[in-house]
Amino acid sequence: MTIFIAIYITLLGLTLGSFFNVVGLRVPAGESLLHPPSQCPKCGARLKTLDLIPVVSYLLSRGKCRHCGTRVPLLYPLGEAATGLLFLVMYLKFGITLEGLTGALLASLSVIITVSDLRYMLIPDKVLLFFVPVFLVLVPFMTEHPLGYHVLGALSGGGVLLLLALFGGMGMGDVKLFALLGWIIGWPGVILAFFIACAFGAGVGGVLRLLGLIGRKQPVPFGPYLAFGALISFLFGPEIIGAYLSFIG
Incomplete structure (x- = not known):
């Protein structure tokens, strides 16, 4: 079945x-x-x-x-x-x-x-x-967590990207998206999602620039990487965070 x-x-x-x-x-x-x-x-x-x-x-x-x-x-x-x-x-x-x-x-x-x-x-x-x-x-x-975990996820996700947006490194669409994603995956999953998004975005962007497919100063959409990070965190966040804490402990 x-x-x-x-x-x-x-x-x-x-x-x-x-x-x-x-x-x-x-x-x-x-x-x-x-x-x-x-x-x-x-x-x-x-x-x-x-x-x-x-x-x-x-x-x-x-x-x-x-x-x-x-x-x-x-x-x-x-x-x-x-x-x-x-x-x-x-x-x-x-x-x-x-x-x-x-x-x-x-x-x-x-x-x-x-x-x-x-x-x-x-x-x-x-x-x-x-x-x-x-x-x-x-x-x-x-959720099995207190609702505060998700509120904190939304505030920290939107807050971090808002700071980046104020310095011209991010669009407001990304800010609103990551606040919503932070609400969904909560804390500390939102932090894991952000690091995954940055790492994956930097890797893909670097490869595309090396291949000459995008220019050095050409803007790259960040929304797909935020979504990718949130999906990984939603699916495997507790396992990844638990493995990391065991490693450093």
């Missing part, structure tokens, strides 16, 4: 991932999520059912529009695959629980803001405002 549930949740994640791509691309541009229907941005051809199967359509068409041959951005299948994989991981880790639901919603938020930030260098307030009340309600029922 477990394997069938796992398959269903993965397929659900893949399908929702396709929708999350639409949200991440259209909301920052001020476009409707419903109109126009999915179409090729180059030739305007309306996409058929065969073009809308998550990941599979991209592979079958070899990453090109079937009508005009325009290259389809890799961001589309990656967003779908990431959502499916994250939904599966959350289920395997937490099962059908409030924590598992919270993890799936965290994954959903992460995919949407990653698509948006990579495409527009923007984390839309509309997206954050949609998720804020959901997490405000869910987290108190999910």
Whole structure:
């Protein structure tokens, strides 16, 4: 039975991932999520059912529009695959629980803001405002810690990035995002998430600069790294922190 549930949740994640791509691309541009229907941005051809199967359509068409041959951005299948994989991981880790639901919603938020930030260098307030009340309600029922842990997580996460923003090193979208992520993962998970985000961001940015794919002073979206750090902390934070404390002790 477990394997069938796992398959269903993965397929659900893949399908929702396709929708999350639409949200991440259209909301920052001020476009409707419903109109126009999915179409090729180059030739305007309306996409058929065969073009809308998550990941599979991209592979079958070899990453090109079937009508005009325009290259389809890799961001589309990656967003779908990431959502499916994250939904599966959350289920395997937490099962059908409030924590598992919270993890799936965290994954959903992460995919949407990653698509948006990579495409527009923007984390839309509309997206954050949609998720804020959901997490405000869910987290108190999910957590085993006193609620103060999550309040401290939100204050420290948003506070650290606000200081960086005041010195021009961060956008306010990142500040609001990390305050929300801090509320979800709490203290001290938010500190672990920040260090993971910085380390991963520095590593990826360094590789991209060495390869000449981005300029030395070219701004790099930080939202995806914050989301990555929060996901790792949510999934494995207690184990990582416990291992670190054992090592230094």
